[in-house]
């Protein structure tokens with residue numbers, strides 16, 4: 001039985017060009033440029049991924065929630081949210097979209113792997129909270145478990161389920177390509193997570209080894225394949241050089257085999273998934 005991947009668009013967002021990318025450099029200076037930037041990009045999607053596997057349904061990220069446009073969802077001092085233009089329809093929440101295809105979000109999902117807890121990747125947490133096991137890396141939770149720090153850094157802990165505490169993936173899988181360790185998700189080794197830190201500490205990407213092709217879900221380690229080709233990292237992370245190293249590892253992995261790379265914020269991911277278009281790193 002093969003594995004099936006589906007993409008859900010949970011709205012789209014326009015961001016500052018300086019959030020999309022800036023050269024590595026002083027972190028405070030990069031943030032200052034972001035906060036004083038007045039331009040917007042074209043809308044980019046906010047994707048969540050369903051991976052249907054013989055062992056069950058797995059989610060990679062949960063997208064944004066329509067609740068985010070209600071007053072008070074974010075606090076006024078969450079400055080990053082003043083620098084984006086969000087567009088999400090009431091029926092674009094992950095929970096509702098899963099129900100539409102006959103999946104009960106609280107019961108029919110085995111596990112959720114969260115690349116990182118930024119609000120546009122964890123917005124659907126309340127939709128799935130219940131039976132599904134919810135995982136982050138331990139390094140990410142250690143960085144984001146302080147609600148104040150997480151909020152300042154673009155998460156929205158006050159919207160998480162009250163007793164939320166993720167499980168941690170265990171790094172007891174084999175080395176894969178440039179990664180010296182991996183985190184098995186399924187017992188057959190076909191779905192694994194790997195470390196792609198830099199965008200935030202402990203950021204995870206997920207690899208899916210299908211019969212004849214490999215898929216790599218990179219979360220926010222690369223906003224687009226063009227940016228990945230040019231090794232242009234996001235503009236407001238706290239560890240630019242770590243982010244750059246992660247991008248280089250992704251490219252190195254793709255040189256060794258046929259890989260379809262699917263960023264979370266690029267519309268072309270839908271077409272590439274459909275066409276199984278292999279990424280050829282430049």
Ligand SMILES: [Zn+2]
Nearest residue numbers: 116118199220
């Ligand atoms: Zn992010």
